[in-house]
Amino acid sequence: MKKAWMTIISQTNIARNIYEMTLEGELVDLMSSPGQFVHIRVTEGFDTLLRRPISISCIDKENRQCKITYRAEGKGTMLLALKQPGEKLDVLGPLGNGFTVDELQRGDHALIVGGGIGVPPLLELTKQLNRRGVSTTHVLGFQSKEDVFYKNEFAYFGDTYVATVDGTYGTEGFVTNVLEEIQPPFTTLFACGPTPMLGALENLYPDKNVYLSLEERMGCGIGACFACVCHLQNDPEGYSYKKVCTDGPVFRAGEVVL
Amino acid sequence: MKKAWMTIISQTNIARNIYEMTLEGELVDLMSSPGQFVHIRVTEGFDTLLRRPISISCIDKENRQCKITYRAEGKGTMLLALKQPGEKLDVLGPLGNGFTVDELQRGDHALIVGGGIGVPPLLELTKQLNRRGVSTTHVLGFQSKEDVFYKNEFAYFGDTYVATVDGTYGTEGFVTNVLEEIQPPFTTLFACGPTPMLGALENLYPDKNVYLSLEERMGCGIGACFACVCHLQNDPEGYSYKKVCTDGPVFRAGEVVL
Amino acid sequence: MSCLSIKLPGLDLKNPIMPASGCFGFGREYAKLYDLNVLGAIMIKATTAEPRFGNPTPRVAETNAGMLNAIGLQNPGLEKVLSEELPFLANYNVPIIANVAGSLIEDYVKVAKEISAAPNVHALELNISCPNVKTGGIAFGTDPAVAFEVTKAVKEVSEVPVYVKLSPNVANISEIAVAIEQAGADGLTMINTLLGMRIDLKTGRPVLANGTGGLSGPAIKPVAIRMIHEVSQKVSIPIIGMGGVQSAEDVLEYLFAGASAVAVGTANFVDPFICPTIIEELPYKMHELGFEHISECIGRSWKQHAKIAYSRT
């Protein structure tokens, strides 16, 4: 982990309020695990004080570039969306423990489920899994047609299903509706998205190998401030905890209370 | 007076920490009196909350352009100095009562004395006076050679003397040293600069027509907040006051307590 | 009926937005910029029995997302406010809330009695929380017994409802608020400024000639919100909220916290058109969040059965 300036190479609006930004810099040398995130200082002044945690959605070591994909929603991400190529960004990272791909072998089959702005880190994940010879099925959930992104990128690596809440694209409803329908075969499930979605997946596949990536509001991002803690399951006293920033953001299902 | 966006046409570093910025916009239509100022919102966020009062140093009605000339010193003016041509600036103005040029007639002689960052508004003043056929002598004071600016611009309109505190340019010492030396003939004196300089001039020419432009920290800039008041001379009870922002910034010597 | 209108004691507001005392003078300057009739009300500059020059300059300083002021209640005095300022404001169809200040309880009583009789003064705002004067001011606002006493004395003479302005510089804001309610106040306004200071590194001395000043602006909003959230659950008189309001979103946050109307102070200096701008944007923002009338927003953050009008989809 390091704090460094990264140069914005490009910034593209790829869906409603969704931006994909390419960053270049030596920090990329330290990136490896899909699901890790960077902690971005959007402004140097007082307009945004805290850094914003954003997942790494693509690592390109050769060109020392990476991508982040984010929704411009609050103050910080809206200011981020105004940044121009050539500008520099103060980035702390890579942070956290990502998805473990080493456990899967050539020939294994992984199910990858993403919801909304939880989709981005899964793109680097499927890339790395497929590079290992693991085959993947992707189920992505969005609100509406205008919100869908990365469908083609995922489709390049494996079967890709989309659900939209309003039914304007793909299956109407949630990712779970798709899962019921397609009943995909898999050994390991990787998921990132809203907590209710993660909870539903945890319940749906109690006997599988399931990895979930969590979100929590952060202060430091490096484990020092105790902002991002979550309780452990099976902890009667309630004193045990994990920090999403350093112990996560990826946890094995059943480990922490969602 | 109006609040409007003005476009930055150019920004030049003309002396140590001194920047000249050309602004374009309809606000220029309202500008006339030299010595008036604009109240600039340097950033839209929280990095600078209050506007910054800066004098208008040049009015070019034909091109709807004006200039401001400022020292990058504190937070706001340093951020202002980073702005690029093409960017827009939120400007409130023109504000205040400037120097009255109407009282002077063709053939009159005016003495113009400026100190440091008080020099800029005097440039538009001398331009307007000379346009009326009034002849002008200029005495400008700075700290050091690197701080001198607008010497040639003033010289174009009339005799121009420079004093520097450290003697690295022109006369060593203050503008008053130059005045003692040259004893210029004049009917009206216009001055802008540090308060001690204005006080010295007030004492030096008790019987002349003297106009002084004052500085005070401002809140609103439009007369509503009572931040910028000054006491009146000859006011035994001490309840009378003038507001620098709306009654000034130019006052007749003897009117207010410096 | 407009979706923004609301009735408070003495005040029939066409909308809940008003400039805060001391940040709008007596309206003359802003009247040149826009039609004051758009405002819900106007809180005029503190008025004292005698004219006051206030503190020496510099009187303002910028801070991180805020500002300090130590104006020191400069005002032309009761007589001139009655003879010159209020008649000017009578040209507008806007209720005036007269901010009343003093050094002794007698001062408050005198000013309150006379100014409350002016035809366009619809309510008083007792300023027992000004941090910038040596006597009176904040002293009245930090002791519940004293706050009770001054409120009671003023209520006895006032011809219009009395709102009392609370100081945030206290450990237990509810205690003061409750005392003031018990003294018969018709409403509360909160918050006045926090006491602050900046030191100039070059001179080594405080930037303000007065040393300390009142901290206002966006920096203090979280303090105001939490105090209103607390006090609005403890009293049954309405609250006019203030502190760092700059946008329609901020106004809604205040209403949610428990304020019934909102005053805008410092932001008038940043953007002199801020009040009309907020008034224009408020209905849109309100409808976007699923509310039809501002009264539905009041106290939403703590009301037990408040339905959540908007759910993120």
Add this chain to the structure above:
Amino acid sequence: MSCLSIKLPGLDLKNPIMPASGCFGFGREYAKLYDLNVLGAIMIKATTAEPRFGNPTPRVAETNAGMLNAIGLQNPGLEKVLSEELPFLANYNVPIIANVAGSLIEDYVKVAKEISAAPNVHALELNISCPNVKTGGIAFGTDPAVAFEVTKAVKEVSEVPVYVKLSPNVANISEIAVAIEQAGADGLTMINTLLGMRIDLKTGRPVLANGTGGLSGPAIKPVAIRMIHEVSQKVSIPIIGMGGVQSAEDVLEYLFAGASAVAVGTANFVDPFICPTIIEELPYKMHELGFEHISECIGRSWKQHAKIAYSRT
């Protein structure tokens, strides 16, 4: 002797900069980023007798030039701090200031007694000002008599000098400070956070699960400066100042106000390297203003005959 070194009760500081309690954990995370030996001292996270999980999440929120936190004193408890955290910090040549918290006076006494016996704990910081716990915490810090009592009880058992951390959520900070001095405290640390709240417009509820939280960061600096300016003239024990420090200039403003050393809290989250950066820049900034040793800066804003070291030319 370095131009930054200063001796305070129990603390031989190589420089006056230290991370503030709760913003640096027990140092482990920052130890991976830089050599902790560069720090003047370390104020470790509040320690309570028993382990605490703290409040539900979300526990932090951003505000205008500040942040709110309601961590709720999460910590592994006295035993683990003694057996795991302090031994780790013993690897560094940095004095540790142990932040002590509790719900009852007995808790403070128990923790103080045991933790003050740890070899690398050079001073205690009594946290009688935490706004994020239901009992204890801030309650101790807003009543002079209670503050006196807890300070006295802890002084009796502590093996190292005791600093007491003041809450800014009071009307009269000097009164509390003087009571604490009279109880025998060796120093003061100030300020803890202001109580604040933010409300989420979409849910209509407070952003923090706990409702209120402590406001820290640049927004509160003027409040801290004015309190230190005031208290440093009323007591003769040293003050460690904090609140929104982000730069060497901020540090000097605190020293000028009357602090003898300065702690950095929230800024560690913004820039994890902020402490070493400030330590590096401080001598330059100090010399630029004409000072040779930081001791010349302390209390400069109010010292009667302090020469003005720098004059703007």
